[in-house]
Amino acid sequence: MKSRIGDNAAAVVAMAALGAFLLAPLAALALQAVTSDDGRIGLAGAVRYLTSPGLAHSLANTLELAVAVVATVIPLALLTAFALERTALPFKGFLTAATGVPLLIPSLLPALALVYLFGRQGLLTPLFGGQTIYGAQGVYLADVIATFPHALVIIRTALSAADGRLYEQAALLGAKSWRAFLTITLPGVRHGLVAAATATFSLTIADIGAPKVVGGNFDVLALDIFKAVVGRQDFTVAAAASLFLLTPSLFAVAAERMAARKRAALISSRSTPFTPTPNRVRDVAVGVGAWTIALAILGVLGVCQMAALVSRWPYDLSLSLAQYDLDRVDGGGWSALSNSVLLGLTTATLGTAFAFFAAWASERSKATPALRQALSAIALAPAAVPGLALGVAYVLVFNDPANPLHILYGGFGILIAVSVTHAFTVAYLTCAAALKSLDAEFEAAGDVLGGGGARLVARVIAPLCAPTLVEVFVYLFVAATTTVSAVVFLYPPDVKLASVAILNMDDAGDIAPAAAMGMLIVYVNLCARGLGLFAQTLLKRRRTSSADAAVSGDPARAH
Amino acid sequence: MSEAASVRVQGLSRRFGTVTALNGVGFTAPAGELTCLIGPSGCGKTTLLRLIAGLDAPSEGAIEIDGQDVTRLSPAQRGAGMVFQSYALFPNMTVEANISYGMKRGLSAREMSARVDQLLETVGLPGLNHRLPNALSGGQQQRVAIARALAPDPRILLLDEPLAALDPQIRERLRVELKSLQHRLGVTTIMVTHDQEEALAIADRIVVMRAGRIEQADPPETVYNLPASAFVAGFVGAANVIPATVSAPGQIQLFGVRSLAAATADFAIGASVTVCVRPEAVRLEQGEGRGVSARIVARQFAGATQKLEAALEGVARARVSLEVPADRPAPPIGALVHLDFPADRLRLFPGAEASAVSAQDEVAWT
Numbered sequence A: 001m002k003s004r005i006g007d008n009a010a011a012v013v014a015m016a017a018l019g020a021f022l023l024a025p026l027a028a029l030a031l032q033a034v035t036s037d038d039g040r041i042g043l044a045g046a047v048r049y050l051t052s053p054g055l056a057h058s059l060a061n062t063l064e065l066a067v068a069v070v071a072t073v074i075p076l077a078l079l080t081a082f083a084l085e086r087t088a089l090p091f092k093g094f095l096t097a098a099t100g101v102p103l104l105i106p107s108l109l110p111a112l113a114l115v116y117l118f119g120r121q122g123l124l125t126p127l128f129g130g131q132t133i134y135g136a137q138g139v140y141l142a143d144v145i146a147t148f149p150h151a152l153v154i155i156r157t158a159l160s161a162a163d164g165r166l167y168e169q170a171a172l173l174g175a176k177s178w179r180a181f182l183t184i185t186l187p188g189v190r191h192g193l194v195a196a197a198t199a200t201f202s203l204t205i206a207d208i209g210a211p212k213v214v215g216g217n218f219d220v221l222a223l224d225i226f227k228a229v230v231g232r233q234d235f236t237v238a239a240a241a242s243l244f245l246l247t248p249s250l251f252a253v254a255a256e257r258m259a260a261r262k263r264a265a266l267i268s269s270r271s272t273p274f275t276p277t278p279n280r281v282r283d284v285a286v287g288v289g290a291w292t293i294a295l296a297i298l299g300v301l302g303v304c305q306m307a308a309l310v311s312r313w314p315y316d317l318s319l320s321l322a323q324y325d326l327d328r329v330d331g332g333g334w335s336a337l338s339n340s341v342l343l344g345l346t347t348a349t350l351g352t353a354f355a356f357f358a359a360w361a362s363e364r365s366k367a368t369p370a371l372r373q374a375l376s377a378i379a380l381a382p383a384a385v386p387g388l389a390l391g392v393a394y395v396l397v398f399n400d401p402a403n404p405l406h407i408l409y410g411g412f413g414i415l416i417a418v419s420v421t422h423a424f425t426v427a428y429l430t431c432a433a434a435l436k437s438l439d440a441e442f443e444a445a446g447d448v449l450g451g452g453g454a455r456l457v458a459r460v461i462a463p464l465c466a467p468t469l470v471e472v473f474v475y476l477f478v479a480a481t482t483t484v485s486a487v488v489f490l491y492p493p494d495v496k497l498a499s500v501a502i503l504n505m506d507d508a509g510d511i512a513p514a515a516a517m518g519m520l521i522v523y524v525n526l527c528a529r530g531l532g533l534f535a536q537t538l539l540k541r542r543r544t545s546s547a548d549a550a551v552s553g554d555p556a557r558a559h
Numbered sequence B: 001m002s003e004a005a006s007v008r009v010q011g012l013s014r015r016f017g018t019v020t021a022l023n024g025v026g027f028t029a030p031a032g033e034l035t036c037l038i039g040p041s042g043c044g045k046t047t048l049l050r051l052i053a054g055l056d057a058p059s060e061g062a063i064e065i066d067g068q069d070v071t072r073l074s075p076a077q078r079g080a081g082m083v084f085q086s087y088a089l090f091p092n093m094t095v096e097a098n099i100s101y102g103m104k105r106g107l108s109a110r111e112m113s114a115r116v117d118q119l120l121e122t123v124g125l126p127g128l129n130h131r132l133p134n135a136l137s138g139g140q141q142q143r144v145a146i147a148r149a150l151a152p153d154p155r156i157l158l159l160d161e162p163l164a165a166l167d168p169q170i171r172e173r174l175r176v177e178l179k180s181l182q183h184r185l186g187v188t189t190i191m192v193t194h195d196q197e198e199a200l201a202i203a204d205r206i207v208v209m210r211a212g213r214i215e216q217a218d219p220p221e222t223v224y225n226l227p228a229s230a231f232v233a234g235f236v237g238a239a240n241v242i243p244a245t246v247s248a249p250g251q252i253q254l255f256g257v258r259s260l261a262a263a264t265a266d267f268a269i270g271a272s273v274t275v276c277v278r279p280e281a282v283r284l285e286q287g288e289g290r291g292v293s294a295r296i297v298a299r300q301f302a303g304a305t306q307k308l309e310a311a312l313e314g315v316a317r318a319r320v321s322l323e324v325p326a327d328r329p330a331p332p333i334g335a336l337v338h339l340d341f342p343a344d345r346l347r348l349f350p351g352a353e354a355s356a357v358s359a360q361d362e363v364a365w366t
């Protein structure tokens, strides 16, 4: 059939794009790791790295750090998620916003706040007898703050999918709420906890910001890579270290997806939503915890904002806008911010279009099932690649004049490519979930009525997904403006980016302007988020939650 | 409305990997008539309908509409309108936009809008042009789906369980409306249902399917009174499906023990047969009399009739269901009765059909 050929072509195009921008760079990374200095294939470089005295040290540090962060973040995120989803606490909207803010901030910002609070001239340093934050404890704290909201989002989703009937049943059988928590809630979110732990682990081992700003002498793998590329141009070592970063993420993502698939089969379509009932003791206990976390996060932001607004920390605390004279210091100044916004907009536009296209090809097109399955498998791969590893891989592939895509290198194009690829999986999965929830018979109806698949997508499928597309757009915008690791090796000299500027300003000792820049990114992203929510509300109001009704009114279940 | 067109299907097969959903299906849906496809869930009804619509390509066989081979044509080229099981109304579009979606290009806005009004009038929903599908009841959505299917002026109309999602009362009313609409428009219609009562009520022809094959294709009266197989007898209407053997010319042994008179001309002596008899054909003789003695074990009041269930005396697990008019006194549970099976109301089929009995189990004892 004719339409089938077109749809197969679409799936192949999507796969080819992922191949060019993800698989080829990864292959180059693997190849580089076994290429020695004289260009011959061999394990010399890898062996040099593996036997270097620093490696064992960095590996142990990285692992220790990641385990500690996971062990802290998961219980905190579970507590907060429980407070938001399962209790009758007041001001949940505020709690949600406050605990979610770190999703919008560059990962360096918490580290900067720690410097202000516990650094050499920190506000609170005297309380600790002059003991500063630099070192493992600093990186640990900064990463806990930076990864917390990611874990929270995942656990909340898992908790919100609860089946209210189970709790009613448990209550009828006389189970106390503590017992219901242990026997129903925890097993129900086990998958979410694993996924959250996985994400936290991957984010922590790949983070470059916190180790650079508050790491002191605390060496981690990410720093090894950074030093190898920026300091010594030693790509063999960088590639070998990147593979070390990549391997655990790869396993983690694979395990997580397998668990997700198994779980999807378990969720009953008959489940009823859960409505929390007030429980004084539980609500107070959980509420105190959640509010503490929310206020701590706002405190961190507040410190950065204050630092950016005082004349000279800590000597002259009078308010001033001097730090916002960003062009005074190195790092890119205001143009860095506008570059970042531009990168955010282009990444969001192209990324949303591509993610929707790929998700459509794998979820709704008439392409051969084998093609569609292959596409949806490849689409998960970017989630397994830490930004730093992706950056190294991009340098290797796109710096090569023989690559037809070499023209992207050294310009804005490469930054867009890496930003889209880096954030692709979440964007894709979000689109895929929205597409999957639409009535399965739309395409058949479109075919019978005439006009073909393209008309149906333009007039029905895409409009129905519009709120989701807005969400994905904002997500990609925020991802592009906050990432450091993916772009830090790739930005050309004449295109400074705000997130990287924070790193460079901090390096040069201009901490206050760095905080100012960080807060500017936060405000830009808050605006983006706000506009996105506004747009979604408008879209949903225009037709009262049509996609939901299309699904719930679906009588196809009968046969 | 286009001229009504007949649909002819020949040797149609569709395999999905190892699953054979359709296996050499052939039938004709005469022009202007309402043909119902019925059969148990999973027997291939939807697959057959999708093949006729052109949404899927057959592994073998051909489809003709109005004498023209359309097997290789795209859905839009076939001139088929289709109403889907889920209705598949586009929720982001108003009723009017939904209905106009499939209209021919080149119509002016005025012409389109007039045609929409006319179609809404036809399906009995005038004035709902600017509603969104979510603001309609299930029955209204179903009618909008029909209007949308009719909008391109199709040669044939295909409906996949159009009433299955509705409440029983609305369903009965709408099936009557559906039939009168179809009759008024004279459009050749093929409708899938798994509800045999619905098919009996409105079809001009019934095509009974089973496991990817056609068991019988006939007018409803023929299907009911002269079922072509024990399966059809059990599936369409209630029937007692009883294993028996031919014991002598004109004689059969029910459950291998009770002797009855029957028309056995087609069978050899000693052959195993399956006997089908409608509950309303079984006659109740109270007290001593002719026929087979049995004990009443269950009684259901069903308005105009009483449904009884009797266990044959001395035969394990041999049950017969029967119906008597409600105005006649029915025997109480536990009463000993005699059942008469009129020879002209018994239908004999070769072989002891195991699955026919199970199909009957689902239907006949309810």
Ligand SMILES: Nc1ncnc2c1ncn2[C@@H]1O[C@H](COP(=O)(O)OP(=O)(O)O)[C@@H](O)[C@H]1O
Residues within 6 Å of the ligand: A559, B016, B019, B020, B021, B039, B040, B041, B042, B043, B044, B045, B046, B047, B048
């Ligand atoms: N796309 C498909 N892929 C694989 N098997 C299918 C597909 N469509 C239908 N089948 C199988 O074909 C058989 C007939 O299905 P269907 O036509 O939907 O039955 P009905 O509509 O009569 O309930 C079933 O066994 C079903 O599982």
Ligand SMILES: [Mg+2]
Residues within 6 Å of the ligand: A559, B045, B046, B047
């Ligand atoms: Mg079906």
